[in-house]
Amino acid sequence: MSERQDMNLTPEERRLQEAIRGLGEVRPDDAFRERLRRKFMSGDNIVPLKRGGNRRRLWAAAIPALAAVFAFLLLSGDDPSWVLESVTGTGTIEVDGRSVDAADFAGLEDLVKPGARFVVPATAELELRLGKVMVFGIIRDSDVTIPAELGGLETIYTATVDQGELLVKTGPAFAGEELLILTSEGRIELVGTTIAVNKGDGFTCVCVLEGTAKIGKDEADLDEVSAGYRKVMFADGSPSIIVDIEVGHEKDLTDFETRNKEAFD
């Protein structure tokens, strides 16, 4: 350890070294720390979904920790709920098979619940928020199922995009969580970012505006896609491609980001 004293430094270098060593620590976000700690203790939550080999053993280790988490949740009782933030446009929106006019905000609001499926016409858009965890924008001719509540066997937020475009922005309470978005062409794994998932006929295009997302047809195909890029996966077996973000989706995302800049304040 004496080597750290670096005997051959000039006085200037020594002062610089002392200044560096005097830099303060960066305090991690407490909520992130607690979530990750719980997940690390239970193990199951941080193992990607399709990794089945150790699940039985992990569950055995997870049971006491999960019991503690359940007790905590029962006591705290302040889990966020999905709320309808806005609806724009006209037409009929289907929520879990029930049709509601886009102008009937209260009627739509009543149907919003975890795990609900939204079929939005080409003439309307809506935005949903889960506390400070995430905001979803479901836009233009889309069919999207939002995540169910976490708890029990649901350890990862999971959404499905059957058609159209889903915009996602994660918030401060998302730290330490994971969001999995499934389409018929692949999967998108997020740990905090702003992205658009566009499910077209025979392809899924995922644009990343902020942060990074793991995107692939399956786990073997997962790529870490950075901000400014998109990955397109095809249903016909063509190789996936990673290219610059699509201009139209980048604009959608930037507008979405601007609208929701203070969503979590």
Add this chain to the structure above:
Amino acid sequence: MGDQQQSHRDDGVGNNSSRSPLTAAVLEKVRQRDPQALATLFDHHFGRIFNLAYRLLGERTAAEDITQEVFLRVHRAAHQLDTEKDPGPWLMTITANLCREKWRSREGRQAKRTASLDDKPELAVDLSNGSAAPDAEVLDKDRDRLLSEAIGKLPEAMRLVVVLHDLQGMTHEEISGIVGDEPAAVRKRYSRALLKLREILPDGLA
């Protein structure tokens, strides 16, 4: 000296500030993925891992991503843990390697970004106008910030050595085990990094 520096640095979150190594008995339970032992390991190393990732990447979100990935990997590989060794260097190695992967993925992105800026010279001019030299008052106020930014501007191999040596309290020998170079090469790189920092920093601060 190094030990002392570690002792006040490693909690990072106000918990478990003592840096006495985890016992072989605890590590054996970590191998068995005992939840309490995993919690102990987490408390012992979380702050240090997060801070290393943050100092190397300069972004909180990226540091959180890396920290999560480190603990994911540790959980997967827990059964391979050597109970006779301090897992600290192993964890630092995983963290450093993940950060280096991140740098590589950023390099491609930045290369593309640079190319697109070259296509838009007027934008490049606007960006360069934003980086005016800070005056003395700013220097006084933001010394730590400037120093952090300067560390962030170091070439990655140099940044890694400076962060591990001065902020993580590791010796050049310990660092050589992480970066895969001889201790003498690490020492030389550290020395060059200090020179480079003096070039980067404004005169008053350097």
